[in-house]
Amino acid sequence: MDILSLLGIILAFMALLGGNLLEGGTLASLFNGPAALIVIGGTLAATMLQTSGALLKRAFVQARWVFVPPYIGLDDGVGKIMDWSVKARKQGLLGLEGAAEKEPEAFARKGLQLLVDGAETETIRSVMEVDLESREQRDLEAAQVFEAMGGYSPTIGIIGAVMGLIQVMTNLTDPSALGSGIATAFVATIYGVALANLLFFPIANKMREIVRRRSRYEDMMIDGIVAIAEGENPRSIEMRLRGFVQS
Template structure:
């Protein structure tokens, strides 16, 4: 669990609701069903319209990374590569076959299997870099879904505000209906801006950071596997890979 993300969400609600209370406002004034339907529904509709189903599905699955990020420890990864290099030095590359079969990470397992199969270093690098680049691009496309939602929601909020004002202008002779129209107008704007700046943009940036961190981990893994293939000393491999911790 990423407690910083959870703390950020809590602070966002506390800041908005607490500020409203300090100004003497009622919490109920910030809850408006028509405004929520306009902003949330409109934002989702625009995002669905511009996004393909595979990307939308991937983005929905990756949203959980904000609170439960994938476990990526470069320190542990370096230790794993060093263990592989020691075993390869003692038993040869074929000694890694058992480790390849038991390796839980698909990316590392592919690299180990290429080592065991005796692939050339350039072939190993090419295959693994293609995997890394393709996955990174797909994951970054997912983060752009939330970035797009952050761009749409303030505009949809303005649409909701205009609709509320239209309701006000068409019912000037009925004072009882003016309050709901004005409330929808202002609350829709708040929803649009708040969702963009307190949820969608932060989520997009968080996911982008996690994707970059995983790519750095996989870059380290590629360098380590290539070093093993070239028969480098485990100590020199460790010194090289520790540069990824800087």
């Protein structure tokens, strides 16, 4: 569980609600069904219109990374590569066959299998880089879904505000109907801007940050496995890989 993300979202909405109370408002004044329907429904509809089903599903599945991010252990990765390099130096590349079969990470397992099969270093690098780049691109596209939602929601909030004002203008002779129309107008704007800046944009940025960290981890794996294939000294490999951890 990413405690920082959890605290961030709690603090954001506490600040919003607390500020409203300090200004003399009530919690009830910020809860408006029509405004929520316009902003949330409109934002989802616009996003669905521009996004394929597979990408939309991937985006919402990956959104859990904000609170439960995948484990990316750079130090553990360095330790793995060092174990492989020492074993390869003592037993040869075929000695890594057992490690390849037991390796739980699909990306590292593919690299080790290429190593054991005697593939050329350029082949190992190119195959693994294609895997890295294609998955990175898919993950970044998933983050862009939430970025698009952050772009749509304030505009749809304005649409909701205009709709509320239209209701107000058509009911000028009925004072009892003015309050609900004005409330919908202003609350819709709040919903649109708040969802964009307190939820959608932060989720997109957090997802991108996780994608960059995982790509750095996989870049480190590529460098380490290629270095083993080239027969580099384990100490030299470790010194090189420590640069990924420190950056």
